[in-house]
Amino acid sequence: MAENKKWMPRWFYQMASPRWSYEIMGKLMPWFAIPAAVLLVLGIAWALAFAPQDYQQGNSFRIIYIHVPSAILAQSCYMLMAVAGAIGLIWKMKVADMVAKSCAPIGATMAILALATGAIWGKPTWGSWWVWDARLTSMLILLFLYLGVIALHSAFESEATAAQATAVLALVGLVNIPIIKYSVEWWNTLHQPATFTLTERPAMPAEMWVPLLIMVIGFYCFFAVSLMMRTRNEIIHRERRASWVRELIEKQ
Amino acid sequence: MSFDSFSEFLAMDGHGQYVWLSYAIALVLFVVNLVSPLLRKKQLIAELKRRLRREKSTS
Amino acid sequence: MSEMLTKEPVRTGEQSIGGLFLAVLKRDLLLSYRRRSDLVNPLIFFLMVATLFPLGVSPEPDFLAQVAPGVVWVAALLATLLSMDSVFRSDYEDGTLEQTLLSPQPLFVVVLGKITAHWMLTGLPLAVLAPLLGVMLFLPEGGMGGLMLSLLLGTPTLSLVGAIGAALTVGLRKGGVLISLLVLPLYIPVLIFGTSAVQAAVTGLPLDGYIALLGAMLALGIGLAPLAVGAALRISVSG
Numbered sequence: 001m002a003e004n005k006k007w008m009p010r011w012f013y014q015m016a017s018p019r020w021s022y023e024i025m026g027k028l029m030p031w032f033a034i035p036a037a038v039l040l041v042l043g044i045a046w047a048l049a050f051a052p053q054d055y056q057q058g059n060s061f062r063i064i065y066i067h068v069p070s071a072i073l074a075q076s077c078y079m080l081m082a083v084a085g086a087i088g089l090i091w092k093m094k095v096a097d098m099v100a101k102s103c104a105p106i107g108a109t110m111a112i113l114a115l116a117t118g119a120i121w122g123k124p125t126w127g128s129w130w131v132w133d134a135r136l137t138s139m140l141i142l143l144f145l146y147l148g149v150i151a152l153h154s155a156f157e158s159e160a161t162a163a164q165a166t167a168v169l170a171l172v173g174l175v176n177i178p179i180i181k182y183s184v185e186w187w188n189t190l191h192q193p194a195t196f197t198l199t200e201r202p203a204m205p206a207e208m209w210v211p212l213l214i215m216v217i218g219f220y221c222f223f224a225v226s227l228m229m230r231t232r233n234e235i236i237h238r239e240r241r242a243s244w245v246r247e248l249i250e251k252q
Numbered sequence: 253m254s255f256d257s258f259s260e261f262l263a264m265d266g267h268g269q270y271v272w273l274s275y276a277i278a279l280v281l282f283v284v285n286l287v288s289p290l291l292r293k294k295q296l297i298a299e300l301k302r303r304l305r306r307e308k309s310t311s
Numbered sequence: 312m313s314e315m316l317t318k319e320p321v322r323t324g325e326q327s328i329g330g331l332f333l334a335v336l337k338r339d340l341l342l343s344y345r346r347r348s349d350l351v352n353p354l355i356f357f358l359m360v361a362t363l364f365p366l367g368v369s370p371e372p373d374f375l376a377q378v379a380p381g382v383v384w385v386a387a388l389l390a391t392l393l394s395m396d397s398v399f400r401s402d403y404e405d406g407t408l409e410q411t412l413l414s415p416q417p418l419f420v421v422v423l424g425k426i427t428a429h430w431m432l433t434g435l436p437l438a439v440l441a442p443l444l445g446v447m448l449f450l451p452e453g454g455m456g457g458l459m460l461s462l463l464l465g466t467p468t469l470s471l472v473g474a475i476g477a478a479l480t481v482g483l484r485k486g487g488v489l490i491s492l493l494v495l496p497l498y499i500p501v502l503i504f505g506t507s508a509v510q511a512a513v514t515g516l517p518l519d520g521y522i523a524l525l526g527a528m529l530a531l532g533i534g535l536a537p538l539a540v541g542a543a544l545r546i547s548v549s550g
Contacts, residue, residue: 168475240303
């Protein structure tokens with residue numbers, strides 16, 4: 001144990017304290033909330049009104065500014081959930097368990113958003129609401145993985161057991177995601193040779209990818225804010241018997 | 253600016269319904285992601301306050 | 312410590328690992344042999360699901376021949392899933408599982424033995440029974456070999472992955488439905504490569520690539536799944 005302390009940074013051990021985490025998240029939150037609001041408003045205005053339209057897809061191309069960030073976020077949120085779960089399993093860190101638990105609903109809504117915008121985008125592009133496109137299918141499976149994690153967590157009565165069990169499931173899912181992605185892409189090329197994919201395109205001009213980048217960063221900041229809000233709630237709930245939570249509640 | 257008038261901006265060359273529907277869904281899901289933790293926090297604090305009051309009255 | 316370095320104990324250790332695997336395998340096979348009705352249920356289910364498709368969609372030979380690989384594979388997948396809940400259930404209920412976790416024997420080997428027993432009682436009979444379904448669904452003769460081979464290589468992976476779900480839910484009363492929720496998304500790669508192998512066999516294309524991929528997934532499963540199952544069992548029993 002003493003050896004560990006040398007190579008892990010100090011904040012890693014401080015994070016194990018729910019109180020320290022609660023306070024640092026409260027301090028960090030505005031630093032993400034303000035950029036999130038600014039970037040999202042700027043990005044949406046740019047995406048809707050100023051970005052040029054696509055020569056092939058016209059104005060329906062503007063859906064990309066929601067679809068791509070939500071898809072990226074849904075994937076990285078799963079990764080964060082699995083990593084946080086692993087930290088919780090290995091170091092028995094309660095706060096990591098809470099972060100992992102808070103990730104699942106946000107990731108699931110992002111997967112739903114990516115699927116919904118993909119389906120809506122499919123209507124003017126392919127002429128139908130749903131196409132078994134490789135990316136959409138992978139995203140659907142990712143949503144199933146999220147739903148499995150949420151269902152498993154809610155099946156346990158003890159919070160600690162639930163966190164450990166879902167961490168194992170999330171890690172198994174993390175190992176499987178590349179295999180699933182590869183197999184689905186391969187299956188797709190077998191059945192639908194060279195269809196037009198929504199987001200794959202040669203070299204986007206700067207007027208198109210700059211707002212996309214802004215939206216991606218905005219989504220990440222928003223995710224950070226939402227995650228911290230949920231994690232702080234979890235901390236209060238799980239630490240409700242601690243004296244610092246009592247003092248906090250009495251002050252409100 | 254890629255649109256000349258506001259009505260053109262709304263119509264988006266006939267693709268308006270798809271674009272606006274996507275952005276509306278995004279807005280709804282974002283609001284849900286913000287409001288649900290806020291409501292949960294309110295509920296948690298009310299619950300804990302009630303518990304504290306109960307403990308004080310019994311002791 | 313010096314005793315550990317000499318060769319003699321290491322070899323007996325090795326022998327006992329093989330022996331342990333065989334002992335667990337034998338025990339589980341014997342236990343299920345005594346409850347034969349449970350043994351046949353997945354097979355009956357397998358047949359029934361495959362019967363539903365001609366009744367529900369169309370009995371036309373051309374159409375059935377086209378969907379046969381997918382139908383047989385989906386039926387096999389569901390049948391495996393159905394029998395998954397019982398892998399650790401009885402051991403958990405009578406306390407054997409807890410004793411196993413406390414014993415000094417490597418959990419990896421015990422878990423692998425139990426999963427092998429499960430496969431021999433579900434996956435293997437399913438693969439043997441598959442040609443019967445193939446005939447009923449007008450699968451072309453050329454596809455039979457591919458169907459059996461892909462099932463032989465694919466069903467062990469299904470058992471391995473399914474065991475993770477079973478181990479995670481063994482402590483819960485309502486495990487059955489939850490297992491399907493957890494495990495079905497993870498079955499998708501096996502389903503894709505399994506059906507593709509059969510379709511390739513039907514059209515006369517070489518099978519090697521698909522068989523190699525199924526084998527690779529099996530190898531990955533044997534290496535990693537028992538670790539996850541072991542961790543999940545410890546969590547389920549302690550929680």
